[in-house]
Amino acid sequence: MAIKSKSYRKQIMARVRTKREKAxxxxxxxxxxxxxxxVPVDTGNLRASIISEPGETGHITIGTNVHYAPHVEFGTVKMGAQPFLRPGILNNxxxxxxxFAKMMKGL
Structure with a gap:
C-alpha cells in the first residue's frame, strides 16, 4: 500500500503573507x-505628514518626512522636547x- 502526500506549504505561506500585509x-x-x-500643532504640517508604510519583512514604519520632526520629538538646546511619536506608539x-493578532487569526 503506497502512501502519497502533498505539500500545501506554498499556498499556506502565500495566505500568511497576504493576511500579514493586510494586518x-x-x-x-x-x-x-x-x-x-x-503632535503639537503650529501650522498643522507636521500632523498632516504622519504616515505608515508596511515593509517587506513584516514591519511597519510610522513617521514623517518633515525635516523638523526630530527637533519637536527630542527637543533642542533652546526648545524642550514635545514627544508625540514614541508615546503614541509605546502607550498603545x-x-x-x-x-494584529486578531487579524492574523483564522488562517
Missing part, C-alpha cells in the same frame, strides 16, 4: 491615529499587538 496596513493606520492627536503597543 500591517490596518495596524499602521491605527498607530497613525494614536500618534496624530499628540498592547492595543496594536491585539489588533
Amino acid at each position: 500591517l496596513v490596518v495596524v499602521g493606520k491605527q498607530a497613525v491615529g494614536f500618534v496624530k492627536p499628540l 503597543k498592547q492595543i496594536l499587538a491585539t489588533t
